[in-house]
Amino acid sequence: MKAKMFMAATLVMVLFLMAACSGNNGSTGTNGNASGKPSPSSSETAGTSNPDAAAPDPVTLKFMLFGDKPADLDKVLAKFEEVSKDSLNTKLEFEYNTPQDHRQKMQLKMSTGEAVDVMFDAGWMNLYNHVSLGYYAELDKYFNNDEYPGLKAAFPAEFVEANKINGHLYTIPLTYYxxxxxxxxIRKDIREELGLGPITTLEELEVYLQQVQEKKPDYTPLALGGRGFHKLFTPSENGRTDIRLAAIGSDSFTGGIPFSVALSEDGKKVIGAATLGDPDSEFASFPAPFNTHASIYGHFQKRVDWSKYINKDALAPATGVVSDKGGAGEGTIGGISRDRQKLQEAYGTGLDIEPFVYESDDVRNMKPGAIRTDFRANNSVVIPASSKNIDRTMKFFDWLFSSKANHDLFELGIEGEHWVADGDNGYKTTANTTKYQFQPYELTWNPSLSRLNSDQDPATMNYLQYALDNKNYFQIALSGFIFDSKPVATELAKIKPKFDEVEQILKVGYEKNWLEMAQSLNKQMRDSGLETVRAEVLKQVQAYLDAGGK
Known part of the structure; x- marks a missing residue:
């Protein structure tokens, strides 16, 4: 089963690449089309497929994303309205919040029915709970549909199928890798100034942070943003199929509570489910070395140990290696070039950044089969079922994914101003790139349309190419399992706010007595129905295994 799912995932990516190479209704030949007028090869996807048709009534669509609003977003939206007025006649309004506020406001708006047309959501946010509660519209009919040729071309049927939840598609799945x-x-220039060699281990990273702290006291050694240490220090299954780890909240696949779930050696029986603060007895039946609380959740102690290197406002969204004069910052490989440009604009061209990949030693050394995944899109947007503009919203997305020119406008900005093309599938930055730094993982990522930034250092480029190759992934256990939160919605509504509040503190190492805090949280969760949720997790996982799931 695992091999079949891996082959299916590989086929999906092959189909994406075939689409990118053969042309995706204008995926080539439309670069530099600043007027927004389609080339002959993309005429049907630039919003002018029927020039005699009357423009639809005007509509304003409300989008809700997280992060920082790009400075030139309004300029890009004005360009969008100019080039699409005759076909879409649509205005877009964007609301941006911090990641934590976004998560909370989503829940509030869905429960009150407040008007929103598009929201970012994902499995590591509220997606599965909200689908169970009926908050999101089913989108199946818009895909593989000739009335929506942009969506049909950009999202192969196999990819759509892989991202269905309980037999239906509730998202527009976004992925590049x-x-x-x-x-x-790492601030490469500071590392070299300190006389240190390239950093290849966590031990060498800590030596670097110590040196920054000692010799550059006006710098924050490790500047963290809103997600804290994120997955630094967390354990990995390393290809095992007898356990699914959820060492932090964002890895939860069980209603937002991070239960790690153990299976029998043959993968046919569920052995147990344990979470943060549980006694060791809950882990006793787990396969070694994951048979203690410390083996899965002990990474919070390392966060405490390293908290002496971080900024005091580590939960604030605007921190990082650039804005905090940081000696280092936590992020992703896809953000390296952006941060480098910001850094050089702020402090001079002699400054530089280099990546230290911390996923695992095997990932850092780019070994095959080392990156964990469930082969589903890690990010997505959803359309609330309460929206009055579902068809018009999907027409916008059809337009967005119908050509390289349309897609480039939102993902990269105005060509010639915010970016310049580098071949068919690459781009280079300009002096104005930092004025439009859109979050593509929240709206536009697509393997057949997204361009790769050519302004990368060799190490970063190698890692990006590594992440694009499916042979470098392993499929986690229970990768197709979707938890239905409806039977325990009442319990989760009581438990999850308590967990989220405590994890905010633990994820940045602010509480040295973290274990006592976790155990106190666990007692509160038990008093609020944790055992009921645990029993439901075990029941649903076993039903999934009995039905042939892996």
Missing amino acids: YTDLNVIS
Whole structure:
């Protein structure tokens, strides 16, 4: 089964690449089309497929994303309205929040029915819970549909099928590679100034941080943003199929509570489910070395140990290697070139950044089969079922994914101003790139349309190419399992706010008595129905295995 799913995932990526190479209704030949008028090869996808048709009534669509609003977003939206007025006659309004506020406001808006047309959501946010609660519209009919040729070309049927939840598609799945590798961005110029060699291990990274702290006291050795240490220090299954780890909240696949789930050696029986703060007895039946609480959740102690290197406002969204004068910062490989440009604009061209990939030693050394994935899109956008503009919203997405020119406008900005083309599938930055740094993983990522930034250092480029190759991934256990939160919605509504509040503190190492805090949280969760949720997790996982799931 695992091999079949891996082959299916590989086929999906092959189909994507075939689409990119053969042309995706204008995936080639439309570069430099600043007027927005389609080339003959993309005439049907630039919003002018029927010039005699009357423009639809005007509509304003409300988008809800997280992060920082790009400075030139309004300029790009004005360009969009100019080139699409006759076909879409649509205005877009964007609301941006911090990641934590986004998660909370999503829940509030869905529960109150407040008008929103598009929201970012993902399995590591509220996606599966909200689908179970009926908050999101089914989108099946818009894909593999000749009335939506842009969506049909950009999203092969196999990829759509892989991202269905309980037999239906509730998302527009966004991916460029299955994993945007997690990194510590090292200030290369500072490392060299300190006389240190390239950093290849966590031990060498700590030596570097110590040196920055000692010799550059006006710098923050490790500047963290809103996600804290994220997955630094967390364990990995390393290809095992007898356990699915959820060492932090964003890895939860069980309703937002990070239960790690153990299976029998043959993968046919569920052995147990344990979470943060549980006694060791809950882990006793787990396969070694994951048979203690510390083996899965002990990484929070390392966060405490390293908290002496981080900024005092590590939960604030605007921190990082650039804005905090950081000696290093936590992020992803896809953000290296962006941060480098920001750094050089702020402090001079002699400054530089280099990546230290911290996923695991095997990933850092780019070994095959080392990156964990479930072969589903890690990011996505959804359309609330309460939206009054579902068809018009999907027409916008059809337009967006119908040509390279349309897609480039939102993902990269105005060509010649915010970026310049480098061949059919690459781009280079300009002096104005930092004025439009859109978050592509929240709206536009697509393997057949997204361009690769050519302004990369060799190490970063090698890692990006590594992440694009499916042979470098392993499929985690229970990769097709979707937890239905409806039977325990009441319990989760009580438990999850308690967990989220405590994890905010633990993920940055602010509480040295973290274990006592975790155990206290666990007692509160048990008092709120944790055992009911645990029993439901075990029940649903076993039903999934009995049905042939892996």
